[in-house]
Amino acid sequence: MPDEDQLFLRPADPPSPKRQTDAELIMARLARLPTRRELARYAFVVLFVGAVLGIEAFWRYVPACGS
Numbered sequence: 001m002p003d004e005d006q007l008f009l010r011p012a013d014p015p016s017p018k019r020q021t022d023a024e025l026i027m028a029r030l031a032r033l034p035t036r037r038e039l040a041r042y043a044f045v046v047l048f049v050g051a052v053l054g055i056e057a058f059w060r061y062v063p064a065c066g067s
Contacts, residue, residue, distance in 0.1 A: 021026070034042075
């Protein structure tokens with residue numbers, strides 16, 4: 001069984017043989033950012049899950065307080 005610390009102490013990726021220009025490096029990093037559509041989907045999922053959990057908590061705990 002590997003040591004748990006090894007998961008966090010992995011060696012860095014070896015440098016690529018091709019040297020990237022600054023513009024290519026920036027474009028590669030920007031390509032990894034989430035798009036507007038992905039961010040909107042995440043926001044709606046969080047909103048939906050929060051609403052479901054809020055309704056569940058309301059129906060489970062609020063009527064019990066009145067009786």
